[in-house]
Ligand SMILES: [Mg+2]
Ligand SMILES: [Mg+2]
Ligand SMILES: [Mg+2]
Ligand SMILES: [Mg+2]
Ligand SMILES: [Mg+2]
């Protein structure tokens with residue numbers, strides 16, 4: 001099997017678990033006596049909004065469990081890890097269905113946004129709620145008797161709250177229809193990215209994998225001074241938040257620099273008034289004249305203005321600033337990862353190396 | 365102190381707890397490094413949407429704990445019960461902020477709906493999410509070390525899911541803008557009411573009170589045959605769901621029959637195409653001609669059509685049907701309540717009698 005074939009098989013196996021849990025959710029729903037029309041609706045909601053993405057977040061739960069265990073998983077281990085992976089994907093679906101409404105977006109993953117379907121409309125709000133509720137239904141059915149059940153619930157709750165905090169700050173910092181760059185800054189960008197993206201996309205999958213692998217709250221490792229106490233969840237967080245920030249900065253950079261052939265879409269951050277790393281870096285570097293150009297042209301639905309902004313980004317040397325940032329942050333991350341002391345049943349460097357390997361210098 | 369003064373003092377004490385938990389939530393949010401503008405936003409969200417209702421659901425947690433314990437509560441017992449009460453109110457706020465968007469409602473509790481505030485708009489979706497997230501933040505801070513913590517989380521999750529199921533069925537049965545009475549029936553009405561209202565308004569507060577009072581999963585009581593096992597949560601459910609159904613049927617009836625002076629608002633169920641007990645009863649009783657009148661006049665934003673529907677309701681004797689229903693259901697409920705065998709640390713009849721007393725023959 002080629003590497004591409006292996007990757008496709010891995011994805012197909014993970015998608016197979018979606019079918020199971022979708023059927024489980026829908027059968028439970030029908031079993032509550034819900035009418036056929038509602039059963040179909042819920043099934044459509046799940047099918048339309050949950051699979052179909054890149055599935056990186058969900059599959060990274062399974063990958064991380066494999067790395068932590070250092071061996072192939074039994075069928076049962078795979079299934080439980082994959083359920084947690086789909087819970088992460090359900091959480092993302094919950095956020096995205098709502099985010100598209102709040103952003104007045106048109107398409108998502110190459111199809112109309114759910115709320116744009118004529119029969120759906122604002123019912124999409126309740127549909128997003130049900131995607132979230134599905135998480136807790138699945139956790140109850142599959143994890144209720146585990147000693148880490150409450151930890152798992154706390155983890156999902158906290159991550160959800162963090163993401164919503166980030167979403168709020170994003171929404172009031174960069175409303176789609178009102179440009180005010182005085183609210184923007186690299187610090188604000190960092191806060192939004194950590195809360196809105198990094199916790200749920202990077203920390204949540206790894207922490208799920210750590211819980212299901214029974215990594216304890218603390219453990220002891222050998223150290224120069226004899227021994228040291230490790231808090232592995234805090235340690236993972238201290239690497240995964242900057243990693244998530246790097247991922248989003250890269251995403252912002254690719255939106256500006258990537259060709260459509262490369263990134264598979266046309267960047268719209270400039271016309272959408274996004275609080276992107278690129279514009280925040282430009283704001284930091286701009287002269288008063290350049291700042292005025294930004295104020296007058298950023299975030300407008302106008303191709304000419306977009307061009308002017310792009311030209312300014314080039315003039316300010318954003319590409320070089322990004323390249324330097326990338327090398328620096330990757331160096332820092334590698335150093336931190338290298339400092340992890342590996343013990344049996346503890347964290348493994350490879351968990352983080354694997355994420356970093358997938359992200360570093362990616363072009364899409 | 366007069367009974368009205370005692371009632372006002374009871375409410376004021378409960379409202380005092382809201383101030384505390386709001387400040388606790390806002391301080392935690394600010395402590396996460398959120399910008400001042402976002403802190404103000406979250407505080408406004410909580411203040412605008414959480415208190416200000418009748419608070420029956422929230423205060424019934426405290427009342428029920430008092431009845432179960434058979435004595436006044438200590439300050440700490442009161443505080444914990446009141447927090448659970450506010451969690452129920454937060455859950456309702458979460459639903460209502462979203463429901464108003466989905467129903468295109470204009471006002472709520474005598475003020476514009478949150479999403480109608482010009483600066484809010486669709487950000488209200490994320491704001492509703494944050495009201496829900498606040499529940500789990502409060503439960504974690506105040507109940508994490510309790511042995512019933514996971515039960516409490518399960519209870520809130522399940523109730524949330526049930527309410528969302530009911531909301532979905534309601535939304536697709538009675539869309540605000542498309543009248544199709546062929547979807548209506550008393551059975552459909554019952555399903556919607558039980559799921560959308562009864563679980564969260566009646567079972568949830570009582571089950572919260574039972575958990576915090578440490579009522580066990582099962583206990584034994586004396587019976588004719590020696591002894592019997594009681595499942596108190598199932599028993600409570602078997603009374604509170606029909607009680608909740610009765611409450612909603614009464615609400616539907618008052619929307620039709622109550623004068624504005626009585627109910628403090630003008631009934632709009634007919635023009636709003638609500639899947640109400642009144643129209644479903646009319647559908648059941650209507651001749652083909654009367655049904656045609658309903659099909660042509662129900663759910664239209666037209667005062668003349670509304671009048672015709674009202675006249676038909678009178679013609680069909682809805683008032684008498686309701687009066688008979690009320691006496692029958694109250695009789696059934698009293699019988700069920702009377703059958704409860706009281707033991708120490710078990711369920712008390714008064715829990716249910718107190719609810720019934722507040723509802724029976726109410727006129728607002
Ligand atoms: Mg968006
Ligand atoms: Mg957005
Ligand atoms: Mg992007
Ligand atoms: Mg409504
Ligand atoms: Mg509604």
Ligand SMILES: [Mg+2]
Pocket residue numbers: 615616619
């Ligand atoms: Mg009503």
